[in-house]
Amino acid sequence: MEAAKAGKTMEKFDKLTGVAAPLPLVNIDTDMIIPKQFLKTIKRSGLGVNLFDEMRYDRQGNEIEDFVLNKPAYRNAQILVAGDNFGCGSSREHAPWALADFGIRCVISTSFADIFYNNCFKNGILPIVLPQEDVDKLMDDANRGANAVVTVDLENQVITGPDGGEIRFEVDSFKKHCLLNGLDDIGLTMQKADAIDAFEKKYGAEAPWV
Amino acid sequence: MSAPKTLYDKIWDAHLVSEDEDGTSLLYIDRHLVHEVTSPQAFEGLRTSGRKVRAPEKTIAVPDHNVPTTLDRAKGIDNEESRIQVEALDKNAKDFGINYYPVSDVRQGIVHIVGPEQGWTLPGMTVVCGDSHTATHGAFGALAHGIGTSEVEHVLATQTLIQKKSKNMKVEITGKLRPGVTAKDITLSVIGATGTAGGTGHVIEYCGEAIRDLSMEGRMTVCNMAIEGGARAGLIAPDEKTFEYVKGRPHAPKGEAWDAALAYWKTLFTDEGAHFDKVVTLKGEDIAPVVTWGTSPEDVLPIDAVVPAPEDFKGGKVEAARRSLDYMGLTPGQKLTDIQIDTVFIGSCTNGRIEDLRAAAAVLKGRKVKDGMRAMVVPGSGLVRAQAEEEGLADIFKEAGFEWRLAGCSMCLAMNPDQLAEGERCASTSNRNFEGRQGYKGRTHLVSPAMAAAAAITGHLTDIREFDAELA
Numbered sequence: 001m002e003a004a005k006a007g008k009t010m011e012k013f014d015k016l017t018g019v020a021a022p023l024p025l026v027n028i029d030t031d032m033i034i035p036k037q038f039l040k041t042i043k044r045s046g047l048g049v050n051l052f053d054e055m056r057y058d059r060q061g062n063e064i065e066d067f068v069l070n071k072p073a074y075r076n077a078q079i080l081v082a083g084d085n086f087g088c089g090s091s092r093e094h095a096p097w098a099l100a101d102f103g104i105r106c107v108i109s110t111s112f113a114d115i116f117y118n119n120c121f122k123n124g125i126l127p128i129v130l131p132q133e134d135v136d137k138l139m140d141d142a143n144r145g146a147n148a149v150v151t152v153d154l155e156n157q158v159i160t161g162p163d164g165g166e167i168r169f170e171v172d173s174f175k176k177h178c179l180l181n182g183l184d185d186i187g188l189t190m191q192k193a194d195a196i197d198a199f200e201k202k203y204g205a206e207a208p209w210v
Numbered sequence: 211m212s213a214p215k216t217l218y219d220k221i222w223d224a225h226l227v228s229e230d231e232d233g234t235s236l237l238y239i240d241r242h243l244v245h246e247v248t249s250p251q252a253f254e255g256l257r258t259s260g261r262k263v264r265a266p267e268k269t270i271a272v273p274d275h276n277v278p279t280t281l282d283r284a285k286g287i288d289n290e291e292s293r294i295q296v297e298a299l300d301k302n303a304k305d306f307g308i309n310y311y312p313v314s315d316v317r318q319g320i321v322h323i324v325g326p327e328q329g330w331t332l333p334g335m336t337v338v339c340g341d342s343h344t345a346t347h348g349a350f351g352a353l354a355h356g357i358g359t360s361e362v363e364h365v366l367a368t369q370t371l372i373q374k375k376s377k378n379m380k381v382e383i384t385g386k387l388r389p390g391v392t393a394k395d396i397t398l399s400v401i402g403a404t405g406t407a408g409g410t411g412h413v414i415e416y417c418g419e420a421i422r423d424l425s426m427e428g429r430m431t432v433c434n435m436a437i438e439g440g441a442r443a444g445l446i447a448p449d450e451k452t453f454e455y456v457k458g459r460p461h462a463p464k465g466e467a468w469d470a471a472l473a474y475w476k477t478l479f480t481d482e483g484a485h486f487d488k489v490v491t492l493k494g495e496d497i498a499p500v501v502t503w504g505t506s507p508e509d510v511l512p513i514d515a516v517v518p519a520p521e522d523f524k525g526g527k528v529e530a531a532r533r534s535l536d537y538m539g540l541t542p543g544q545k546l547t548d549i550q551i552d553t554v555f556i557g558s559c560t561n562g563r564i565e566d567l568r569a570a571a572a573v574l575k576g577r578k579v580k581d582g583m584r585a586m587v588v589p590g591s592g593l594v595r596a597q598a599e600e601e602g603l604a605d606i607f608k609e610a611g612f613e614w615r616l617a618g619c620s621m622c623l624a625m626n627p628d629q630l631a632e633g634e635r636c637a638s639t640s641n642r643n644f645e646g647r648q649g650y651k652g653r654t655h656l657v658s659p660a661m662a663a664a665a666a667i668t669g670h671l672t673d674i675r676e677f678d679a680e681l682a
């Protein structure tokens with residue numbers, strides 16, 4: 001039964017071919033990705049229109065033309081190539097919810113903040129860490145606009161650029177497995193209920209004050 | 211003889227339920243703190259899948275982010291979405307039978323202040339919360355992680371978290387601090403030295419004489435901002451001060467259980483010779499009172515410095531600095547102490563504890579805030595507020611011209627009506643100076659409580675070491 005539930009919400013990710021948008025700023029924090037006024041929702045859906053809200057719209061709600069996702073070539077971007085330390089700041093999972101709702105399924109950077117990185121995997125988004133020179137190369141590719149179609153193959157851990165060049169990437173094997181199969185990890189952990197029970201029993205005896 | 215372990219290693223090992231070959235581990239969670247913003251979707255997930263909260267007695271909820279802090283808040287929340295979110299927490303706490311401090315309870319406050327205050331946070335524990343500043347609890351020698359909402363649901367359902375072990379990082383602050391230098395200056399200076407990604411993938415243990423010398427409140431301030439340095443968590447080994455703080459708290463162990471707990475807590479330190487993957491050492495005497503000039507907590511400088519130029523930086527930081535200066539409305543070369551301030555905010559889980567209010571009140575006593583200054587104190591919890599009233603601090607704040615508010619997150623993230631207006635410039639004791647954090651186009655300078663209070667009096671960012679001389 002639990003195993004059956006273990007396919008629940010998450011969209012699978014195996015191979016993605018899409019436009020890559022460049023966002024070269026460093027330290028893009030989750031307040032930028034989705035400002036706090038949109039955290040008042042009690043749902044996970046519908047946040048895509050407010051992704052990068054304060055960079056994307058002026059105070060009257062008009063689009064700011066030179067923001068990358070407002071440019072015609074990038075309106076349907078599925079991949080973001082971003083500066084270092086992407087997703088720092090608040091733990092809000094609204095950030096990956098907003099990205100996913102907009103249609104971004106993959107973010108590439110030289111580094112990610114830990115909590116954001118984990119949150120991505122729970123929402124069918126693949127964050128990829130690459131060395132600076134590879135990110136620079138993809139940033140160049142992304143700058144070519146709609147021609148910048150990039151393929152991300154999770155199974156084989158390879159990114160193929162618009163000119164056919166290949167870049168390999170690393171990913172944690174468990175996280176990869178869950179993403180490839182769209183697995184809900186609560187279901188997986190529930191299958192270990194015996195181990196948790198046993199731990200609680202032993203630990204409860206050792207540290208009764210907890 | 212087993213190999214020497216760090217404090218992090220010890221807490222990790224004590225909570226390991228299972229470990230797969232690739233190192234993916236299931237970690238048992240002792241305390242799960244919950245607030246209204248990052249939990250509704252998790253409870254909804256439990257409902258739709260017919261799951262229960264596995265350990266409601268280890269789960270503690272309190273609304274803090276959305277709650278009004280004005281004195282008339284008993285009349286309810288005007289903003290409909292905020293109200294719905296708080297009501298959802300009321301209902302979820304009741305339906306799932308978890309510990310709860312509603313808005314009407316004097317013990318309500320910011321979740322990271324309430325946890326330690328009520329004795330929920332104890333040395334050696336694993337503590338999680340759907341909030342990045344969960345790192346605060348590390349001050350007790352507890353392994354405290356911020357988690358996302360999916361993980362909140364995971365912990366609610368299983369009382370465990372799937373984790374891979376982080377690396378060990380040691381941040382040592384040697385020697386003594388100079389006068390006017392506080393825990394806030396330590397933690398900002400560390401981020402200034404290592405950058406906001408300096409701790410990524412690591413759990414930091416703070417140690418050294420200057421850390422030992424800090425009170426528990428100060429240690430919480432230091433650990434609170436570990437996340438701003440990118441770390442998974444921050445830790446400080448428990449000692450007599452820790453035990454003293456914990457003893458007698460409502461949920462701390464009593465009697466024999468206390469003795470047993472204490473004996474265990476005394477084993478919670480990093481063994482001689484244990485391995486750290488990264489070590490950073492700062493001399494206490496080199497740390498100055500600091501302030502942030504930009505829109506990242508790493509944009510930190512001693513208060514007697516000048517605003518930097520984008521060309522002072524390298525790589526991607528050049529563009530980021532240009533953007534920050536533009537956003538903050540600052541000119542390279544300008545003295546930081548010449549920056550005029552419109553608003554002062556004292557509060558948040560970084561600096562909303564009793565000691566912080568004492569430090570600010572000591573500066574304000576017998577003085578008045580600058581004409582036109584908007585100044586606000588928001589105690590971190592109802593109990594901090596009550597204590598401050600008892601100690602006469604509330605009167606000092608009010609007489610100086612500060613608004614004396616009820617407990618909550620308030621202008622730290624401005625989800626409630628406490629917000630900066632466009633272009634308004636604030637000296638704030640909170641932890642994030644991100645664009646828009648305290649209000650759309652609002653400008654934030656992070657400072658210690660004493661420096662915030664001094665800025666309220668003089669009307670500009672002020673070197674606390676020069677403050678008395680300046681007024682004389």
Ligand code: SF4
Nearest residue numbers: 343558559619622623
């Ligand atoms: S006070 Fe600020 S940082 Fe702390 S929990 Fe509230 S919003 Fe987060």
